[in-house]
Amino acid sequence: MxxxxxxxxxxxxxxxxxxxxxxxxxxxxxxxxxxxxxxxxxxxxxxxxxxxxxxxxxxxxxxxxxxxxxxxxxxxxxxxxxxxxxxxxxxxxxxxxxxNPAFKMPGENDGVFSGLKDFKYDKSTWSFQTDTxxxxxxxxxxxxxxxxxxxxxxxxxxxxxxxxxxxxxxxxxxxxxxxxxxxxxxxxxxxxxxxxxxxxxxxxxxxxxxxxxxxxxxxxxxxxxxxxxxxxxxxxxNVQGSTDHCLLFHILPGYLKTPKASQATLIDYNNKYTPSTKEANSLNWWKNYPKYSASLLRAHYAGSTSLEEAYSYLPKLDDGANYSWLSLFDQMHQGNFEGFFAWGQNPACSGASSNKTRAALAELEWMVNVNLFDNETGSFWKGPNVNPEKIKTEVFMLPCAASMEKEGSITNSGRWMQWRYKAVNPPGQARPDGEIITELYYRVKDLYEKEGGPLAEAITNLSWDYGPKGGDGRIRHLDTHMVAKEINGYFLKDTVVKGKTFKKGTLVPSFAYLQDDGSTSSGNWLYCNSYTEKGNMAARRNKKDRSGVGLYSEWSWCWPVNRRIIYNGASVDPDSGQPWDKKDPVILWNGAKWVGDVPDGVSPPGGGRKPFIMKPHGVASIFGPGRADGPFPEHYEPLECPVEKNPLSPQMTNPVIKRWDKEGSGTDVDARATCDPRFPFVCTTYRVSEHWQTGLMTRWCPWLAEMQPGLFIEMSKELAKLKGIKSGDLVTANSIRGQVEAVAIVTPRFKPFKIDGNTVHQVGIPWHFGWVTTKMREYVHGDKKPEVFTSGDSANLLTPFIGDANTMIPESKAFMVNVKKKGV
Amino acid sequence: MSKKIKLYDATKCTGCRGCQLACKQWNDLPADQTENRGSYQNPQSLNPNTWLLMHFDEVDAGADGVKWIFRKDSCMHCSDAACVRVCPSGALTHTKYGTVALDHKKCIGCKECVTVCPFNVPQYDPKTEKVAKCDMCFSRLESNLEPACVKACPTGALQFGDEEEMREVIKKRMAALKGKGHLYGDKFVGGTHMLYILPEQPVHYAGLPQNPMVPASLVAWKDWLKPLSLIAPGAVLAGTFLHYLTKGPKDVRKSLPETKGDA
Amino acid sequence: MFLIINKGDIKISTTFEKLLHWYLAITCLMLICSGLGMMFHSFNFIAAPFGGLKNLKLVHNYTGVAFIPALLLTAITWWKEAGTFDLPDDIEWIKKCGGYLWKVEELPETGKYNPGQKTFFLTVIFIGLLMIVSGFLMWNPEGYSKELINWMYALHACGIVFLLPFIVVHIYLGTVGVPGSGALVFTGYTSRAWCLSQCPKWLRKKEEDGTLEVFTGE
Structure with a gap:
């Protein structure tokens, strides 16, 4: 947000x-x-x-x-x-x-932008004209x-x-x-x-x-x-938080880039990603990139390791390689992985084309399932149509603590980092993720110390200062406050910045004080300011709203630097500095300074500073040449669609998507069905209020299972009539990749579409379900008896194995299926 | 103690069912195994373990599209509560808040309230042989807390407060809706302490009585027959007493022929 | 003494009839008491000896079950004598209210049961049936329309409104109102005088038939 x-x-x-x-x-x-x-x-x-x-x-x-x-x-x-x-x-x-006058758009270029070659864009024409x-x-x-x-x-x-x-x-x-x-x-x-x-x-x-x-x-x-x-x-x-802290393969914390193999030194790396600008009045905030990368390296490795050394320890991506979800599971399916940590996830249900995902798991030698409960991933070897005797994968279950069983922070969609306290102890052997990681780290470290290995120092030199240490120099328990402080960052020696003196070991007040010489650390520059000498900002709970526009600036903390509405420099007239919206201004010039929200890159009224400071030009991109698939959006059909032509151009699908059905493992789990009479209906997936993700935390909650007891498929009255289906009937839904059984909800809330003169039906299906139920659990004496079960398997058995051209997020929201009454 | 009103403003309800769950949680009610029968609504109706149920109704307006309307079904807390009138054991009572409380311990499971309630709220549980229903979280009201469902509601569709204050809220809301809201609950059974503002006419809501009232049979029974059942024998008893005093007992010997008289 | 059978007393009731009467009477009284105990909060105390209202309800319901054979046997046993009217004498009797309320010169002779008793008998039978049917529907309302059940409650109450006054009169006339009647339900015998007053036609018929049983003291 x-x-x-x-x-x-x-x-x-x-x-x-x-x-x-x-x-x-x-x-x-x-x-x-x-x-x-x-x-x-x-x-x-x-x-x-x-x-x-x-x-x-x-x-x-x-x-x-x-x-x-x-x-x-x-x-x-x-x-x-x-x-x-x-x-x-x-x-x-x-x-x-x-x-650039040579730039061509789809309307004049057969549905694609200029520069398309071998399913990739050469972006040389997507450029701006410049003066001398x-x-x-x-x-x-x-x-x-x-x-x-x-x-x-x-x-x-x-x-x-x-x-x-x-x-x-x-x-x-x-x-x-x-x-x-x-x-x-x-x-x-x-x-x-x-x-x-x-x-x-x-x-x-x-x-x-x-x-x-x-x-x-x-x-x-x-x-x-x-x-x-x-x-x-x-x-x-906490998706926002996990993205900020680099859950994804292509970024490091704070949206720094993952280094590539071709970037041999920190200098190469910084040069590559530190933009420059010739625009007057453009702050070009990313010019500070070297400060943030250096501070991150310092959070990983203490002062005894030089920055260049530390950089050399970082894993590098092969140039052009993609390690996103679909690629990983395709590689796993091809047998290219030995082991897999399924940590807090349930790919057997959440992954697109679940049959492929489930088959991929069988190619592993071992898998560690870190989760609150057993799930379809951990138990894939005894799932539907699987013969356990033929599965070689050894599965380990590490029970972990749920959010209310540990202390820490989450960052919500609004970028608010909110501290949460522990309410109860985790049950049985369950431990917080951080503790599991710590133990794993020490054991891996032991192995490296004993046996050595390539880049062993990357592990053996790692700082691990997350709690009081014992005689062996190792922490006994993970203190999440220490982690939060490291994320904020410290001054590593007495430093004078902007005329202020900071003592060694004190917390950095904000990222404006971070240095590129290794004298500061920050695990995530965007979060620098979240845990300062004033305390844990995320734990603030002041309900006062001084702004009058609902900023609640003293409730928790928000990145960056507690700025609640980013780009707020654009909320005022560039000349007068008067807010566009006089009723609900985000920031207001009081004659001496901006009040309201933390101002975003804005100079005093009339100063002319461009407000989109993260862009080299200081302005927002209507023309966005950074994207893989065009500087302007253009309509392309989903990979699987019900129409034979695109009324806008001869190009049917996004021209630069990676086509697994052509170059993937090439099996039927990657197949696609466009305008295939066997799969005539558009299908989409969605969620219900009562369940969450693959249902792992909700399907086993009887109150929720009671309200939404199983997989259903919604369809229009017209389609139901066509297929002889009544509300409440059990139906099967098939895509070219898989099949599920679901209860039909026949509803006027779905209506057939008139698409280019043809009637197109659409159906929808929630994806929260899976074949593992509480009924299958072994109950220990004294356990609460299972009360309510859900039914149905994952809707992702139907979804295609295809991703977005930029992010590779799977296309789960538009694909083709058939439905029929079960047994007919 | 001021009377309380719980307002369910369906024009703000998203059908998220936070209230349905909160009700179960506060009242510690178990879940039942259900199955989808072609609707989001589950369980199908109120039951001894479900005191609050969200109804999902669809209005197919054809070319004009469709409407999906939600209704929170739970005790309406009538001012003239048929259930309180019939309850033989005093388990169902009006509280100082104007709500209708149910003392589970006192309930004898006679089911009179089940049949007499115009809203089909009380539910008989054959396992416990008692009746169960929403008591507007009496235990919470006693601790100066709003009912659990109100606490859980994210949109403000459920509001709770003193009667006068809530009447003001309703007045304002009805005005803001400019004729698109339908107030339900104020015009019958002496006014209910749960009031609805509905975006559609009540007729579109399945199972919602259009003109709920205390059944005529109950009026006949409780207002007429019940007193009569004491007055009638009482009057007759008095009559016999009077008869005995004025006429005296019948002397059967008088009927003997004089000749055979043994007197 | 009250329960002494004198020589010359006439046998009116068989042992079976006496037992049946008390079977009916006891179940009926229990139903009334337990029913009132539930109907009026001020009578809830009636439940105390049973350990609470819930038990009182059980007592009421199962006494109701026991009441069914009592009522049926009663109907069968006395239908002929008490369930049919003897016209036109009974009409005349009714017009004169059996001479109970004002002085009547001449009363038509009555059979074993006078029309007053017959009316009571029929009231018991029909209201009894009504109470059984409505009571059972109230007990097991599942599957019936709520309106029907609601009216059953009203009818059940209606039944008691009609039945209770009759029972009061019955007890009055069976005890102090008509001396000599009380012993009858215990001994089965009563005096000839009583018979001549209360059931002269029956007495005469029995004498004519020679089936009259007279206590001889043996």
């Missing part, structure tokens, strides 16, 4: 698309409801009429996987009607920038045919309501109603917000879905203001 949960209440118009927030983020509706009470409008766009739709002022259905068409139509509408917040667009975005000083040329009048604004207009001129309607199945008048309502937030002082979730990300065009909305938000001047922003509703309470 660029903004935060409470801030939704400030919105004049909330678009919920790619999310069913009412069901899956119920608390968010506290703020949505407040916004509505204050006269704000709620728009719900979803293939299915959901709990969110039930509260909306306007609802429109669209076929899964056609969001860019829908949003592209909105861009066209707001440009055609000149509804942009002009001054904002001129000064705070790259709309004025002139683009290297400064980007711009046209403040937005008239130059090569300026971003005009290119944008040209790109989306093809997205007429009629064409969009042909693709999405949404009636044109409904499109226009929504476009009109939402784009009204382009007025100065008005703000619209978007709440999205996996309905947008889990597509082969996931990133571009969000880009399309970001462009709209920039054109309407909705970024950096109260009630605006681009707000991702995370699917797990």
């Amino acid at each position: 660029t903004n935060h949960w409470n801030d939704i209440a400030n919105s004049d118009c909330i678009l919920i698309m790619g999310s069913n927030a009412a069901a899956n983020h119920p608390i968010s509706f506290k703020y949505v409801t407040k916004a509505q009470e204050n006269g704000g409008k709620l728009i719900s766009v979803d293939p299915r009429y959901t709990q969110t739709s039930s509260k909306s002022d306007i609802y429109a259905a669209l076929r899964s996987g056609t969001d860019i068409a829908f949003l592209g139509g909105m861009i066209k509408y707001l440009l055609d009607h000149n509804l942009i917040q002009k001054k904002y667009v001129q000064h705070y975005t790259n709309a004025t920038f002139l683009v 000083d290297g400064i980007v040329k711009r046209d403040l009048s937005l008239q130059d045919p090569n300026c971003v604004y005009q290119l944008l207009k040209k790109q989306y001129s093809r997205y007429t309501p009629e064409v969009v309607s042909k693709i999405t199945g949404t009636p044109p008048e409904k499109l226009l109603e929504i476009y009109k309502e939402y784009t009204a937030t382009g007025a100065v002082g008005k703000a619209g917000t978007i709440m999205y979730a996996m309905g947008w990300t889990q597509h082969t065009v996931g990133v571009q879905n969000i880009r399309a909305m970001a462009i709209i938000q920039l054109l309407l001047g909705n970024m950096g203001v109260t009630g605006g922003g681009v707000n991702a509703l995370r699917g797990e309470s």
Whole structure:
């Protein structure tokens, strides 16, 4: 989230698309409801009429996987009607920038951008024109045919309501109603917000879905203001935190890049990722990259190791290699892994194309399942259609503590780092993850010390100062406060920064004080300021809201530097410094300084500093050449779709996605079915309020299992009639990759789509279920008896093995299936 | 003690069922094995272990689309509560809050309240041979806490407070809804202490009585027959007493023929 | 003495009839007491000896079960003598209220049971049936419409409204109201005078048939 949960209440118009927030983020509706009470409008766009739709002022259905068409139509509408917040667009975005005249767009280039070669883009034409000083040329009048604004207009001129309607199945008048309502937030002082979730990300065009909305938000001047922003509703309470702290293969903590094999030295590495700018008044914050990388290395390795040495210890990616989820499981499926830690996850149910995932597990020699309970992953060897005698994989279960059984922090979608206390002890042998890691670390360290090995020092020299040490120099218990302090960072020697003297061993007050010479440490520069000499900021619980706009700046702590609404420098007029929104200003100049939120890169009024300080040019990117699949979003069909042609271009699917069905393990688990009469219905997956993820923490809670006892599939009355299915019937749903049994919910909330003159049916299925139930547990005397069981297996048995072109997130939200009554 | 009102404003309800779960948690009610029968609603109806149930109803308006409407089904806490009127053991009583409490210990499982409740709220449990229902978390009210369901509600669809204060809240909300809200509960059974604001006419909600009232049979019984059942024999007893005093006992010997008289 | 059978007394009731009467009477009284104990909070104390209202309910319900054969046997046993009217004499008797309320010169002769008793008998039978049916539906309401069950409660109460006054009159007339009646339900015998007053037609018929049983003192 660029903004935060409470801030939704400030919105004049909330678009919920790619999310069913009412069901899956119920608390968010506290703020949505407040916004509505204050006269704000709620728009719900979803293939299915959901709990969110039930509260909306306007609802429109669209076929899964056609969001860019829908949003592209909105861009066209707001440009055609000149509804942009002009001054904002001129000064705070790259709309004025002139683009390389050789750059070509899909409308004039067979559906792809210029530079496509061998399923990859050569981005040389996706560049800006510069003058002799290297400064980007711009046209403040937005008239130059090569300026971003005009290119944008040209790109989306093809997205007429009629064409969009042909693709999405949404009636044109409904499109226009929504476009009109939402784009009204382009007025100065008005703000619209978007709440999205996996309905947008889990597509082969996931990133571009969000880009399309970001462009709209920039054109309407909705970024950096109260009630605006681009707000991702995370699917797990700490996904934001885990991403910030580098859960993903391609980043280190604080979104530093994972080094590549070709970057032999720290200097190479820093040079590669430290941007420079020639723009006047651009802060170019990433110029501090070397300070953050050095401080991270210092958090890993103490002063006795030089920074270059420390850098040499870091694992490096092979250039061009991708180690995201799909790649890993494809490699595992090919037998290229010996062992696997399934840590706090359940890939046998959560992974796309679960049959492939489950088969992949059987290729392992060993697996360690670290989880609260047994699950389909740990027990895959005795799962459906599996003969345990034929499985070689040895599975170990390490029971771990649940969140309420340990102390620590989570970072919510709004970037708030909130400290949580331990409520109860973990049961039995369960231990907190940190303790398990610590023990694992010491045992691995012992082995390296005893047996040696390549880069043994990477392990043996690692700092592990997370608690009081015993005589052997090892900690006895992991103190999460020590971890939090290391994440914040210390001064490693007496240092003078900006005229202030800091003693060795004290905590760094904020990332502005971090150094590139190894004299400071910080496990994550973005979190530097979270645990200072003033205490644990995340544990703050002051309910006062001095801002009057719901920032609650003394409740917990938020990255960066407790800034609740990022890009808030864009919330004021560039000349006068007056807030666009006088009623709910994020920041306000009181004559001497900015008050309200922590100001984001903004100079005093009229100073001219560009507010998007993380961008070298200081402005937001309407033209985004950084993406793998194009600087503007373009509609492409999902890998599996019900249509034979794309009304916008000859290019059917995203041209740069990795095609596992062509180059993967090549087995039927990677197969695709487009316009295949055997699989005529669009299917999407989603969640219900009562269950969470693969249901591991909810399916075994009798109260929740009672409310949602098993797998169901929702379909329209029309489709049910066609297939002779009644509500409550047991049906089978098949994709080319797998099959599930589910109870039919026949509902008017799904309606058939009219797609380019044809009737297209869509069905939907929740993915929380799995074949392991409490019924199978061995009960020890004195255990509570199992009471309620759920039924059904994972919806991911159906989903395709294909990912987004940028992130490789699997396309679970649009694929093709067939349904029929069981036994018919 | 001021009377309390719990307001269920369905125009703000998202059907998240936090209330249904909170009710089970506070009241320590077990779950039952259920199955999906083609709806989100589960269990199918209130039962001895489910005192609060979210109903999910769909209104198919054809070309105009569809509506998905939710209703929180639990005790309405009538001012003129049929169940309190019939309860033979005094297990069901009006509290100082205006709510209807149920003393589980006193319940004799006669099921009178089950049949007489116009909202089908009390549920008989054959296992315990007692009736169960929502008591608006009497134990929480006594500790100055709002009912568990209200506490759990994320959107403010459930609100709780003093009667006068809540009437004000309702008035404001109804005005804000500009005729799109339907107040339910104030016009019958003496006014209920749980009130609904519904986005649709009550007729669209399955199982929601349109004109709930204390059954005529109950009025006949409790208001007329019950007193009569004492007055009638009492009057007759008095009559016989009077008869005895004025007419005296019948002297059967008088009927003997004079000739055979043995007097 | 009260329960002494005198020489010359006439046998009116058989042992079976006496037992049946008390079977019916006891179940009936228990039902009334337990019922009232549940119907009025102020009578809840009736439950005390049974260990609480819940047990009182059980007593009421199962006494109700026991009441069924009592009622049926009663109906069968006395139907002929008490369930049918002897016209036109009974009408005349009723018009004169059996001479209980005002002075009546001449009363039509009555059979073994006078129309007052017959009315009581029929009331007991029909209200008894009503109480059984409504009571059982109240006990097991599952599967019936709630409205029906609700009316059963009203009917059950209605039954008691009608039955109780009759029982009061019955007890009054069976004891102090008509001396000589009380002993009858214990001994089965009563005096000839009583018979001549209360059931002259029956007496005469028995004498004519020669089936009258007279206590001879042996």
